[in-house]
Amino acid sequence: GQSLEQPSEVTAVEGAIVQINCTYQTSGFYGLSWYQQHDGGAPTFLSYNALDGLEETGRFSSFLSRSDSYGYLLLQELQMKDSASYFCAVRISNSGYALNFGKGTSLLVTP
Amino acid sequence: IAGITQAPTSQILAAGRRMTLRCTQDMRHNAMYWYRQDLGLGLRLIHYSNTAGTTGKGEVPDGYSVSRANTDDFPLTLASAVPSQTSVYFCASSDSSTGTEAFFGQGTRLTVV
Numbered sequence: 001g002q003s004l005e006q007p008s009e010v011t012a013v014e015g016a017i018v019q020i021n022c023t024y025q026t027s028g029f030y031g032l033s034w035y036q037q038h039d040g041g042a043p044t045f046l047s048y049n050a051l052d053g054l055e056e057t058g059r060f061s062s063f064l065s066r067s068d069s070y071g072y073l074l075l076q077e078l079q080m081k082d083s084a085s086y087f088c089a090v091r092i093s094n095s096g097y098a099l100n101f102g103k104g105t106s107l108l109v110t111p
Numbered sequence: 112i113a114g115i116t117q118a119p120t121s122q123i124l125a126a127g128r129r130m131t132l133r134c135t136q137d138m139r140h141n142a143m144y145w146y147r148q149d150l151g152l153g154l155r156l157i158h159y160s161n162t163a164g165t166t167g168k169g170e171v172p173d174g175y176s177v178s179r180a181n182t183d184d185f186p187l188t189l190a191s192a193v194p195s196q197t198s199v200y201f202c203a204s205s206d207s208s209t210g211t212e213a214f215f216g217q218g219t220r221l222t223v224v
Contacts (some may be wrong), residue, residue, distance in 0.1 A: 092169075095169065
């Protein structure tokens with residue numbers, strides 16, 4: 001089967017840097033994705049890593065190590081609006097392109 | 112505005128009633144999905160469709176059915192609702208040529224009483 005593990009909650013101060021880790025177990029790995037969801041909203045895509053290394057998109061970066069079955073999302077220069085839940089996800093084997101999501105990390109940014 | 116439209120946005124439903132949640136996308140994506148989201152459990156896949164005319168079961172399919180008569184529509188039906196189906200339901204789609212980004216609707220908040 002598949003499983004994804006990520007911390008349930010993280011708190012950080014405005015302007016700081018925070019890292020949200022994700023470890024996964026899956027057969028047939030097709031890449032690690034990250035999604036953001038604000039309270040009451042829809043999940044929105046942040047990033048995708050198919051190969052090892054760091055992908056940077058503005059204040060957000062995502063890292064993947066396939067040998068360690070591990071990735072992380074790095075948020076820099078935190079802003080209050082970054083308070084949200086963050087989900088890592090992998091493609092479900094034998095289900096086309098459907099994603100299996102971790103349970104999510106709730107990030108609280110404090111002043 | 113391109114994207115995914117879900118209806119209704121919220122609904123209170125009596126147990127035992129039949130209900131269809133509607134989902135329409137205008138991005139011509141081949142693949143579509145239904146997820147339910149419950150506190151502490153994240154997003155769980157109910158059913159998926161990789162192309163019009165085909166569907167598959169996800170992690171939690173029991174009590175739900177789907178159809179995919181065309182590319183744009185992917186309705187989810189609860190044949191006889193039970194209180195454990197109280198949840199927020201999200202429809203999503205992705206382009207099967209890349210499959211790297213899923214687009215989500217705004218969700219349907221369903222309460223079964």
